[in-house]
Amino acid sequence: MFVLAVAEPVEAASSGGLGISPPVVLVFGFVFLILLQAGMVRRITRLRAQRSDCKASYDKLREEVLTLGEQVSSLERARDSNGASIVALERENEVLQKLIEEFVAEHPELAASVVAPAEDEAPTEGEAPPEDESGAEPASTVATDS
């Protein structure tokens, strides 16, 4: 409609050489720009969707990595704790074995009643059994696999 309306003055003011009047160029440019604009809007929408996908997968991965990091550090803590527990328990067992040996040495008549390996010996009445002080608890709550 506009093009038709503009047609007359356009001819009058036609730019020399090419035979295309500036208003026609303007109108075509206008239409081209509108199409370009639409294309760009579509592209931006697509890119935004892609970006939000990327963000979602990044967040998910980040969460997973954090969880894995926690699991790994929990395993390391568990390893240290279990190591400490083992040392404490071994010491405790040695003490107990020594006590039993001393006890059995003092009371040889009890040696027969003891069916245990080396630690069965006579009891010494004065000594109390060592306290249950297995310092570090084993980290039985080892991180579970996800």
Added chain:
Amino acid sequence: MMLGDLAFYAGILGITIYLCLMVIKHTGHTSKISDSIKRYERAIASLQEQQSQLKATRQENQPEVNGLLSRVLELRESRDQLQIRYEELQDQAKTGDRDIQVKSRGS
């Protein structure tokens, strides 16, 4: 040229300039979004690498920790047995002493 035509051309020109500006703006926006997507992709790649390393570490540590845990359980069990044996020995010794005393008094 009529005033109306002039206004029409001016309008078209204005809208064209506006659209050009919009296109420029959108181009800038597009490049920003593209950069952001690239950054995300790089971050995702780095996280994936980190994730695989952490998984490997976890897989390495898990059996070791399980072994240590079972060793702790064994040691606890043997400690409990030793304690029980020690207490039993003490009880037996006490009972024996009492028997001896009773016998010596009786005789």
